Amino acid sequence: MWRSLVTGNPMLIELKRMGRRMLGSGGLRPLGIVVSVLILALWVFILGLARAYELEPEMFAWFELFLFCLLIPPFLYTSIAGEKERKSWDILLVTPVSSAQIVAGKFFMGVAAIMVISVLFSGLMLVGEASLPPYDPWRVVRFQVFAGSFALVVAAFTLLASSWAKRSVAALATVYTALFVSLAVLPVVFWTIVDPLYHGYESSEVYETVFFLHPFVAFDKLAGRESTYGGLFEIAWYVGLTAFFLLWTRHRIRGSVRRKFPGAAR
DSSP states (O other), X not given: OHIIIIITOGGGHHHHHHHHHHEETXXXXXXXXXXXXXXXXXXXXXXXXXXHTTOOHHHHHHHHHHHHHHHHHHHHTTTTHHHHHTTOHHHHHTSSOOHHHHHHHHHHHHHHHHHHHHHHHHHHHHHHHHTSXXXXXHHHHXXXXXXXXXXXXXXHHHHHHHHHOSSHHHHHHHHHHHXXXXXXXXXXXXXXXXXXXXXXXXXXXHHHHHTTTOHHHHHHXXXXXXXXXXXXXXXHHHHXXXXXXXXXXXXXHHHHHHHHSTTOOO
């Protein structure tokens, strides 16, 4: 299965395409050099701030979660909807590539982006953790595993939205709307309704119970060492949701194959 989905997956050419956008035939393109230097300079600047002002790793983790919500969808929203717009989706469906390989190949675009962001923020978090003794690098590991698992959910949901949409912009709008409603609107509405019914600690407890999968609520408990089993419960839910969205996307692709090419087994 590993060879079929990863090492021998022809769909991983998507990663090569992304690399070619950044690299020219003779090396880095001028625009790629400028962007890379600016990102590195910004990272070094923030790293200096972290050391000078002893910024806590929790601050970087919060910002990282926000960036995952903001930056991961643009990497994946054209994965399937873009193929439909380019009229290449039907061609892809008649190739010997399986539906699982299509999902895995597209999904790894998001995984690559998650890994890059995680590496950059890991350095910042480690510096912040070192400035606040006792030094505990495992806190940073827990933070990153938690944030990464949530980012996988965002990536998988974006891929599912792309499989439903006929236009890329509709897929991106669906993802951002879903994130905004679930992470901002619903919590505010729920708190407005519940807070008058309870008092102080009780209302907070009800809120945390209902929104236990809300990344910022769950991370607040994790950072305060109040999360059950150090965040493993929430991480397990995120991994399960990721698998659910990916399987749903595969089901969508297989259904599309059966509708367009009856009798085909993918």
